[in-house]
Amino acid sequence: MSPDDALVPLTYDPTELDRTLPGWRRTLVDGYRWMLLARALDRRMLGLQRQGRVGFYGPATGQEAVSVGAALALTPDDWVFPGLREQLIALVRGHPLTTYVHHLFATDLDPARGRQMPCHPTARDVRYVSMSSVIGTQITQGVGCAYALKVKHQPGAVLAFFGDGATSANDFHAGLNLAGVWRLPILFCCTNNQWAISQPVERQTGVRELAQKAAAYGLPGRRVDGTDLIAVYREVRDALARIRSGAGPEMLEFLLYRMTPHSSSDDPTRYQAADWMARASARDPVPRVERFLLTTGLVTEEARDRFAEEVEREVRSAVTEAESAPAPDPASLFSDVFASASPGSIGR
Template identity: 35%
Template sequence: MEDRNHLGKIKTTNRVEVIGNGLIDIPMLQLLKSDGSEHENAQLPELDQTLALKIHDTMEYIRILDERMVAAQRQGRISFYLASTGEEAAAVASAAALSPHDMIMSQYREQGALAFRGYTTDQFMNQMFSNKADPNKGRQMPIHYGDKALNFMTISSPLGTQIPQASGYAYGQKMAGNEAVTICYFGEGAASEGDFHAGVNMAAVLNCPVIFFCRNNGYAISTPSEEQFAGDGIASRGIGYGVKTIRVDGNDPLAVFAATQEARRIALAEMCPVLIEAMTYRLAAHSTSDDPTGYRSRDEEDKWRAKDPIARMANWLTHKGWFDEKQNKAKVDKARQDVLAALKVSETIPICGIEEIVEDVYDSVPWHLQDQLTSLKAHIKQYPKKYPKTSGSVR
């Protein structure tokens, strides 16, 4: 019988050797400079004009959507929002390197990946306004999207839950013989959750075709990365778990596309997980409940604004002769008009009735949920002024 004892893989030494000082010097893939020019000898991915423009246009659309919805939250029209300003390339360019059959499991700042796959402005709005046109019937917080047709798993609020789920889903894809992978997005803060360690280790041991995509945007809400961990980012953890790992400039759309394309190739060819750490920066607040001026400086933000992924991509497209400023302005203006028009329509669509709260969970509504519904109706009847009239009939 083959000796599978792990000690057979370990070198021996006859002197005490202490390994590691926190940094192992993992390189970062970068193809475009901050001004959009190509690095000398950069190995660019194959990218035609149509796809390159779609990546750029989707990033720009998401920024417009984010700006409008943050304003809508400030106006009291929606309750909550998370913007991806500065991180658009991480989500959009990685999604562009996938197959439509690949499953996406998101954290909550990857609306760009969903938009790239075809999620419409009306769908975004209906989810955020929790109205009757929302497939989830308003049971999720705003920005907790999901779409079965687009292979985008519904977002869950607790950090890191999607990581072991992604390993399990990818294992199922492998068992079914599908030519597909699962990509799992999360931030570097979520990598401190136990689910990260369990999920990555599970994928490594079971050889699951999953791409773990970490957006290292510098902050876990208000906690900077240097106060979160002493090691060399999240990439070193992938290596520690025996997972093939790539570190990439998350503000370089071409580098993100190339890294994800290669990660997908490896995951399918070798039936194994791959971890990508995208080094980026959250220019926006963590959410509309956050004020970043309390924990970082304007100078720091300005340094990262100079690395804007949208401007970077536009400059590269211009160098290629693929970018028309006049046409782009027309697209931006139309996107703004479309977002505002969809917002105005969605906020007028009624919300679901009270009865629908207990539906779609069981084949028939069980007694305990029915009792809870009865109690809720009685409560609303007792305090009618505390609830909007649009909260459904109370009979």
């Protein structure tokens, strides 16, 4: 059996989508192209990391439908507090790919000037807040932002992303608790890729579905197929509509498969079952949406090949630009850190 035969297809009826999801054709084609770009970026960056040209990389292969589906459901007023694998959201919202690649290479044109770990970008232009690597902290930070939106009567909602492992961290419980008490405009998005590095989700929690944890804090929680771009887009769009109308916070659990090592510092062959990748490939979000688009005629094979070439070119050109950019001046170490440099500091 070829991997294509094993693929679990998306089985939506286009006339039903016309009725329930206005604009879905354009959204899906755009989303598919972004997913191709993310995959090209992962391939290239993992290769560059192995060559010692990038320090660290946390791939999102297998998780692209969540980032793209969510990003396409946002408005410019919304804020994103990402986990390790949601950089694509910043790109879909308009953060330039070259700026993100400058961040990965820690050049002087990285908005954080090389002070953040690679894959932890900050994209102020699109309300995408840099994450701390400490698991779960973006949850309470997102809750703080949602609280600010509420007390200042500002429009918009917050999306806070975190993995399955983070649902066992203190910040998850503190964050959902306060959001529930204060009825804050926040959507908690759990990307359940079934692994916290080498710890499988069933050895981490006694609940059947992580979405059930939301009930403890008075929030609706729902499990969604995180490998289905249409399902993600629809669920995030609908949840945000409820949240914006003042209905209070919610949690979505996106079930998906991590299709790469945890990061460039990991070797999953030491702990994953031999059939893991075969099971994951059957639900690979990219071929799933691609096959649907080809079958419905929304994308032709020529357009698919053209997209694939274009995104490769975009990634290549961003890498070329970043590799020729200067490193940050060591004297800039304290810039933006202190109002006035302390005695003895560089660049006084």
